[in-house]
Amino acid sequence: MIINEPPKNTEVEQQILGALIKDPTHSNSRETIDSLCDDDFFGMAHRLIFNEIKTMSENKESIDLITLDNNLSKKSDQYGGFVYLADMNKNTTGNYNLPAYVAIVKKCSQLRKLAKILVDASDMINQGAEPVEITEIIDNELKDAAVSSSGAELRHINTVEGDWLDRLDERMKQGGAxxxxxxxxxxxxxxxxxxxxxxxxxxxxxxxxxxxxxxxxxxxxxxxxxxxxxxxxxxxxxxxxxxxxxxxxxxxxxxxxxxxxxxxxxxxxxxxxxxxxxxxxxxxxxxxxxxxxxxxxxxxxxxxxxxxxxxxxxxxxxxxxxxxxxxxxxxxxxxxxxxxxxxxxxxxxxxxxxxxxxxxxxxxxxxxxxxxxxxxxxxxxxxxxxxxxxxxxxxxxxxxxxxxxxxxxxxxxxxxxxxxxxxxxxxxxxxxxxxxxxxxxxxxxxxxxxxxxxxx
Incomplete structure (x- = not known):
């Protein structure tokens, strides 16, 4: 199977991380931290940075260039260093475009997961795996890939009213059955x-x-x-x-x-x-x-x-x-x-x-x-x-x-x-x-x- 360059958007990932560093308490920043996970990012450096930001946010720690660099330097040397963090912080366009950026990163992440499923399936076929086993594994991986997406937005409770009234009407027509x-x-x-x-x-x-x-x-x-x-x-x-x-x-x-x-x-x-x-x-x-x-x-x-x-x-x-x-x-x-x-x-x-x-x-x-x-x-x-x-x-x-x-x-x-x-x-x-x-x-x-x- 021919493997093309995995779907990614490095510039958008940098914009997201820069915005989170600059203003981690903004409502769009908090929603971004909740919506994404580290494996939604393509590069190891970006995964390490986002994971540390998320951990610090959950622990109610103050997030800025100094504290983030200090925490990361204690765990790994693969995050790009202080200069890389400072460049992302300087070049970000702000928090207002974060929802659109999140959608782009999510899409690339989903496409990479789907590509991996296809590669894994091809490898199993070449290794002579049973069709039932291949089908089951693909089915489970596709389900996991679907679950990892944010899914549909919540609806106001009144939008369910019509469906419930229809069901109630059906019950009444059954005459107490x-x-x-x-x-x-x-x-x-x-x-x-x-x-x-x-x-x-x-x-x-x-x-x-x-x-x-x-x-x-x-x-x-x-x-x-x-x-x-x-x-x-x-x-x-x-x-x-x-x-x-x-x-x-x-x-x-x-x-x-x-x-x-x-x-x-x-x-x-x-x-x-x-x-x-x-x-x-x-x-x-x-x-x-x-x-x-x-x-x-x-x-x-x-x-x-x-x-x-x-x-x-x-x-x-x-x-x-x-x-x-x-x-x-x-x-x-x-x-x-x-x-x-x-x-x-x-x-x-x-x-x-x-x-x-x-x-x-x-x-x-x-x-x-x-x-x-x-x-x-x-x-x-x-x-x-x-x-x-x-x-x-x-x-x-x-x-x-x-x-x-x-x-x-x-x-x-x-x-x-x-x-x-x-x-x-x-x-x-x-x-x-x-x-x-x-x-x-x-x-x-x-x-x-x-x-x-x-x-x-």
């Missing part, structure tokens, strides 16, 4: 008011609690019953295993009967109904293992272009995703949840992510502390739900068949609480509240028996 995507579970929808289009939803649970099955229940409710477009990333089960679970849930056929192929005429009829429903559903699946955020992001973007009506994205599960490079495991996890939240906002489609929770002992119920690397996950998630079945921890419990969906965080609707469900033939269905209350009362008596009264 949930504002977001319906889960198909009435009590859950009532609590959380549906799933918002930019949500990152965490479905957590210890092993064998049923978090994957719960996600499949939601996917079937949305993709089969509501006929909406759904993506399901399965990194734990194969496509056939996943399909069989959907057949079991949609057709109301026990999974063990499907595995043993013990099907009577009635069961065959329900299987046929399930197959017909899945043929006309909006569910799209992949069982590619160990996928990275970059690979998922690329698939989602392509699918969204072909299917603008995409309504939900399910990922099973976080622990099986490919981690990016990071100093610590929790940082790598945080990068994934942050990127998934950004993806949900970009495509305006909720992402439902399965997360493995740490094991706990009865009679405890799971909470945020049971999430692995919980601080990162909790910060990025809009909605966190734990799937809990007491019979997994305590076989002698009287709460057999009861699944508790514990809403531990609801950022937008304050729907915290518990929804009770029953696991039947490959899906979860709501459980009668009165029945649950009776079982809970019996369980309480079992755990805390009333001592028998002694006779006289």
């Amino acid at each position: 949930c504002a977001g995507l319906s889960t198909g579970i009435d009590e859950l929808d009532e609590r959380i008011n549906g799933i918002g289009e930019e949500y990152l939803v965490i479905v957590a649970g210890a092993p064998s609690m049923g978090k994957t099955l719960f996600c499949q229940t939601l996917a079937a409710n949305i993709g089969v019953d509501q006929k909406k477009n759904v993506m399901f990333f399965s990194m734990e089960m194969s496509e056939i295993e996943l399909y069989e679970r959907f057949v079991s849930g949609v057709g109301n056929v026990p999974a063990k009967e499907l595995r043993a192929a013990r099907l009577d005429a009635q069961a065959f009829g329900r299987v046929e109904v399930a197959l017909t429903s899945l043929r006309t559903s909006g569910i799209h699946i992949t069982d590619q293992p160990k996928q990275s955020v970059g690979q998922i992001r690329a698939k989602v973007r392509r699918h969204k272009l072909k299917n603008p009506d995409l309504s939900a994205i399910f990922i099973d599960y976080l622990g099986l995703m490919k981690l990016g490079k990071a100093d610590r495991h929790d940082i790598a996890i945080g990068n994934i949840t942050r990127d998934l939240k950004e993806l949900a906002k970009e495509v305006k489609v909720p992402i439902i992510l399965c997360v493995q929770a740490n094991r706990y002992k009865a009679p405890m119920r799971p909470n945020m502390s049971n999430l692995k690397d919980s601080s990162c996950i909790e910060a990025d998630a809009d909605l966190i739900m734990f799937v809990h079945r007491q019979e997994v921890l305590e076989p002698e419990t009287l709460l057999k068949g009861v699944t508790e969906l514990i809403i531990a965080k609801d950022r937008h609707s304050d729907g915290n609480g518990t929804v009770y469900m029953e696991k039947i033939n490959g899906k979860f269905i709501p459980l009668n509240v009165e029945q649950v209350a009776r079982m809970q009362h019996e369980e309480e008596n079992r755990l805390n028996p009333v001592p028998a009264k002694r006779g006289m």
Whole structure:
């Protein structure tokens, strides 16, 4: 690849630094210090000078030729010396043109970053790197380059009024229906008011609690019953295993009967109904293992272009995703949840992510502390739900068949609480509240028996 002279404007950089030295307290100077970073400047000398000015400003130190030269001379001899600082201070045209100068330097910086991305991509191609790896790295670098720009200016709050009124009007036309995507579970929808289009939803649970099955229940409710477009990333089960679970849930056929192929005429009829429903559903699946955020992001973007009506994205599960490079495991996890939240906002489609929770002992119920690397996950998630079945921890419990969906965080609707469900033939269905209350009362008596009264 032919490398031309990198985009730069040395004279403009000198004008900026000279203006900052001459009047660092001017409003345009303060805005310039906040808007730029040292790597926006091309030369090492200019980077060193700007970085020292920024550091002195943040530390509330007085900035002039003498103090700046004194500080720089203690750290490096590559900044050009006192004479160079004095020349920039003398030749500057002042602070009033700083916003225009900042824009020029930012543009050159962005162009240099884009050129570097192209060079890096060319080097990886020549070295025989895999296309998926190259695409992922380029995608991440382009995102970082975009984030480093200042972005759009802030808007006055009243400019949002029209958009909000339109959304309110849509809600009123729905006649009180949930504002977001319906889960198909009435009590859950009532609590959380549906799933918002930019949500990152965490479905957590210890092993064998049923978090994957719960996600499949939601996917079937949305993709089969509501006929909406759904993506399901399965990194734990194969496509056939996943399909069989959907057949079991949609057709109301026990999974063990499907595995043993013990099907009577009635069961065959329900299987046929399930197959017909899945043929006309909006569910799209992949069982590619160990996928990275970059690979998922690329698939989602392509699918969204072909299917603008995409309504939900399910990922099973976080622990099986490919981690990016990071100093610590929790940082790598945080990068994934942050990127998934950004993806949900970009495509305006909720992402439902399965997360493995740490094991706990009865009679405890799971909470945020049971999430692995919980601080990162909790910060990025809009909605966190734990799937809990007491019979997994305590076989002698009287709460057999009861699944508790514990809403531990609801950022937008304050729907915290518990929804009770029953696991039947490959899906979860709501459980009668009165029945649950009776079982809970019996369980309480079992755990805390009333001592028998002694006779006289």
